[in-house]
Amino acid sequence: QVQLQGSGPGLVKPSQTLSLTCTVSGGSISSGVYYWNWLRQPAGKGLEWIGRIYSSGRTNYNPSLKSRVTISVDTSKNQFSLKLTSVTAADTAMYYCSRGGDGYNGAFDVWGQGTMVTVSS
Amino acid sequence: SYELTQPPSVSVSPGQTASISCSGDKLEDNYACWYRQKPGQSPVLVIYQNYKRPSGIPERFSGSHSGNTATLTISGTQAMDEADYYCQAWDGNTADWVFGGGTKLTVL
Numbered sequence: 204q205v206q207l208q209g210s211g212p213g214l215v216k217p218s219q220t221l222s223l224t225c226t227v228s229g230g231s232i233s234s235g236v237y238y239w240n241w242l243r244q245p246a247g248k249g250l251e252w253i254g255r256i257y258s259s260g261r262t263n264y265n266p267s268l269k270s271r272v273t274i275s276v277d278t279s280k281n282q283f284s285l286k287l288t289s290v291t292a293a294d295t296a297m298y299y300c301s302r303g304g305d306g307y308n309g310a311f312d313v314w315g316q317g318t319m320v321t322v323s324s
Numbered sequence: 325s326y327e328l329t330q331p332p333s334v335s336v337s338p339g340q341t342a343s344i345s346c347s348g349d350k351l352e353d354n355y356a357c358w359y360r361q362k363p364g365q366s367p368v369l370v371i372y373q374n375y376k377r378p379s380g381i382p383e384r385f386s387g388s389h390s391g392n393t394a395t396l397t398i399s400g401t402q403a404m405d406e407a408d409y410y411c412q413a414w415d416g417n418t419a420d421w422v423f424g425g426g427t428k429l430t431v432l
Contacts, residue, residue, distance in 0.1 A: 250410055251423065308357075308376075
């Protein structure tokens with residue numbers, strides 16, 4: 204059974220770059236039928252999709268974040284990563300990685316446990 | 325603000341039927357899916373492609389879709405169903421996924 208484990212610094216200073224990694228276990232990230240997402244959720248608020256990547260490297264990003272976001276994949280490590288530049292307090296949130304794919308018409312059937320990131324000096 | 329509109333809260337008595345709506349232009353041409361999120365936990369997919377249930381999701385969860393509105397229905401609601409529920413749809417114009425603001429289901 205596929206599991207996702209997010210990791211990265213829990214505290215980032217304003218104006219710096221947030222970097223997170225999601226490690227996929229129990230399956231290959233290179234499976235062509237899946238794609239890999241990043242989402243976030245500020246405390247007490249709803250979910251926001253940040254973007255996705257296929258194992259080929261093809262990406263799609265939320266238009267509102269596109270200028271600051273880069274998602275990359277490392278198939279040799281079975282990992283995908285998120286970089287968000289020029290962060291502010293508004294980027295403080297729980298960050299989730301998830302899997303989407305054809306099997307559920309694109310819906311996200313596997314989620315990581317979440318990584319809490321606080322932006323503060 | 326969110327692209328999809330959900331009621332902030334819905335209350336239901338145990339054993340009764342709860343319905344949660346989700347509306348928005350993105351639903352006119354796209355499927356809806358639904359997630360359940362309990363406090364301190366990651367979301368769980370409960371409905372995809374408007375009405376299909378992933379394995380392991382109880383039959384009391386069902387979904388429907390008409391025009392620009394999708395509905396999640398929970399029949400015979402149980403205390404364990406108390407959670408936040410989010411709808412989601414694909415925006416083909418901007419190539420991104422959009423969510424509703426979430427509905428807090430309270431089982432009184």
